[in-house]
Amino acid sequence: MTVTSTGPLAKTCALLLAGGLLVALSPSAAVAAPVYTTSEAGNPFVDGWYADPDTEIYDGRYWVFPTTSKAYHEQTRLDAFSSADMVNWTKHPDVLTTADISWAEYALWAPAPVKRNGKYYLYFAANDIQNDAQLGGIGVAVADRPEGPYKDAIGRPLISQFHNGAQPIDQDVFIDDDGQAYMYYGGWHHANVVKLNPDMTSLGTFADGSTYKEITPENYTEGSFMFKRDGKYYFMWSEGGWTGPDYSVSYAMSDSPTGPFRKIDKVLAQDPAVARGSGHHSVVNVPGTDVWYIVYHRRPLSETDGNHRQLAYDRLHFNADGTIRRVEMQVRDNFADGNALGWKTYGGSWSAAGGRYRASRSPGGKALLDTNFADLTYDADVTLTSGGGDAGLTFRVTRPGVGPDSYSGYYAGISASGRVVLGRADGSWTPLGTARMSLPPGSTHRLRVTAVGSSIKVYVDDLATPRISVTDGTHRSGANGVRVFDTAASFDNVAVRPAQ
Template sequence: MQSRSVQALLATLWSSSCLAASSSKTPDFATSEAGNPFVDGWYADPDTQFYNGEYWVYPTASRPYDEQTYLDAFSSPDLVHWTKHSTILTADDFTWAHRAVWAPAPVYRNGTYYLYFGANDIQTDSELGGIGVGVAEKPEGPYRDPLGHPLIGAYHNGAQPIDQDVFVDDDGQAYIYYGGHSHANVAKLNDDMISLGTFDDGTTFKEITPENYVEGPQMLKRNGIYYLFWSEGGWGGPDYAVSYGMSSSPLGPFDRIAKILQQDEAVATGSGHNAVIQVPDTDIYYMLYHRHPLGSTNGNDRHLAYDRLYFSDDGTIEPVKMLVHDNFEDGDMIGWETYGGDWDAKTNALRGTASSGGLALLNTNFSDFIYEADVKISKKGNNNCVGYAGLFFRVSGPSSDDDSFKGYYAVISTSGSLVLGRTDATGVIVLGREEVGIESTEQHRIRVTADGSSIHVELKGERHAVISVKDDVYKSGMDGVRVFGIEAEFDNVNITRISSS
């Protein structure tokens, strides 16, 4: 299997073509251009289809079971700007469903939109529930019950009837893959898409459980190869992950090849239950999944994300990297927490205003990394006082008291300087300063490389400047931006781990 070098990955991230991709008709990104999570709210178990020129994402509403009585959906023309469609399906329209409405699986056929889902989280065959199907005339529903009962309402081969995925092969045969409680089945769907067919041997359900399977199967066909993805670990914990197998048949066998998506202690935990987004008529694929924010202890605190899926020449899949990027093209700052100041991204850049200091942070925990962003001071400081704006990193202890945090900063000031410093919640220590004649309203690219005790700051462009120091007071922490005494805007944020692999 061929692995992409760190240098090649960074080149992709930092290239102008990548930064401009959000305006392209073909979304060719390294990760979600406008940041992950890419939509607001607690959601999980996403699946996806491309309908009528738009990407559609159908997730579980990540709430306590008794509150999971509906499904929302999101649509986008470009994988950047998303529209929410609320309550496209509700349990009120399915007489047998009353809780735990999970993992919708969309497909279009016969002039009808179908949405398959699990409900009631049944634990035995004596309970009513399982996998149902809704039908609608539009992708956003409303979805109604054509059966009046579950499509699959009992255990077969030990598989709990949940977490279905529907796949239509090139010959027109539709299959439903599903299963919880560490067992996976596949069955044929008849042409009506609301009844099950049989295999040549007369059976309806075939077990295809691969090694380490827990739940969440997902089928993809690429270049004649069938890929089965599944989730491992516990859905509410940090070890939730995605593995995959390959086969020449939609029925397998699917021998486990590798785990390709798992927690990253610098970005998020509990990354699992995936789907795959394919950009139509291209070989561009994205891993769509849910994950937990760092430090969260609530199993339902799950959010939607996507990152690039790369295939090697032999068809195997490379490990997915959860990258951190935000160009604010969605006009939002989902995933950012603010401490002091006024912040918004309505102008497709993160704008901050603060007379006494304001901080906006991402919930990350990088130790060794490259952090880049565009910074522009848009207004002189108040009363001719010196103001500054720039990048803050390895931050800890943020609170509503904006000056209570600890960490490093690399900023440009209204006095024309590039400054690298450290704050310990009681004061600041300047570690380096370069006078470069910075002018207000100019946009500057600041790049911070932190590798152990080595901290290197570069102001890129015409007013080039470099500051390099050794300082090991803070080893890791959150990343973000800060303004003090001025208005400023930030754009094209990228944070990438430095790795020796």
């Protein structure tokens, strides 16, 4: 990926990601418009099992090129996704396959896109070679369009052997302000940087005559990535085991694109309430702004298959001294993308349309996110559309099934008859509290639940004064979701976060 931003006001006429739209800025326009805190329409932001995303901006569109996360010998194809707003994504299947590469058989990994010379280049790793006697390594493909089709540019690997102990995988391409292109790569706990010649298909040399310069920082495993901000070079990498919960992203800073790179801190790590195995990422800067996102893969909490990885993005924030704050994997969904990826339903009929998650009338239909929050603040907009029952939020849910009370956990809801309810389920229903208020049919209400230890509070519209406040410590942690009981309803602007 190519990132060359030099600051928040580097371009006076650019594109700003604001309020879900890419807005053209005039030279006099300010850049303080709203921006996303995460994928506001929900992570994962595309469907399917994918990993190792690299990101590029081509002609005002965001492009994500990931590894197809399947069984080892099925990794023979690469898809891409593009979006004008980072909300609605278009899939471009099979932009590159092993059929297009005479020497590649499987393990088609970590595509790295870049545009130069009027062409689109896609660097990739193939065959997962274990020694210099095997055929494989890092290749380069080229196309006339971002979506391809890409074809092998040189008919052989660009890097086919181990140098300085680095397995030739997990490449990233960075073009500096002076036009020099670099490729950062390496597995097996070693990282190298090489120069790319202007043709982008051959390697140059450094001033000392060498081709491969080792830059391995502390705890490096794989997944190199480079970007530049305010004159500083940020080298990032993944560490830990890719199938384990310790997979994470760390970074270093330098005044030079070739280092030295000394580890500063972790940027991204697993969150036992949100996802595991978060890593192998890229970083994208909204042009003309100081808004940055980290795009990465992660494994849902309930998944044990190592290849069950999904694509996500969150905001990347910087401190005044240029260091990077640790990323918070946020849980939000405003359904603006017209889907409910990441939700699993238990009974009832559910659909995402018109920027809402809609449920038909049913005796207790539920939809859950794969989360595991204990102390939490949980918000959503709830609209009752028909029926005499109630609709609302479930939290600290375990053992979900189909049926009115077929789960263990809590539920807070509202009904058109003017009742706010809170109860506990464990195969049967235990009321914990009720309150009365005006809740006309068809009206939308902001429902909030806070649960800290055994203290549970339910708010409706007035988020300063709880309608219900009880003490119950039966269920300590679990998933979050939405539920209807004998009513139809819609849900919007779902957000879950740890209690403050």
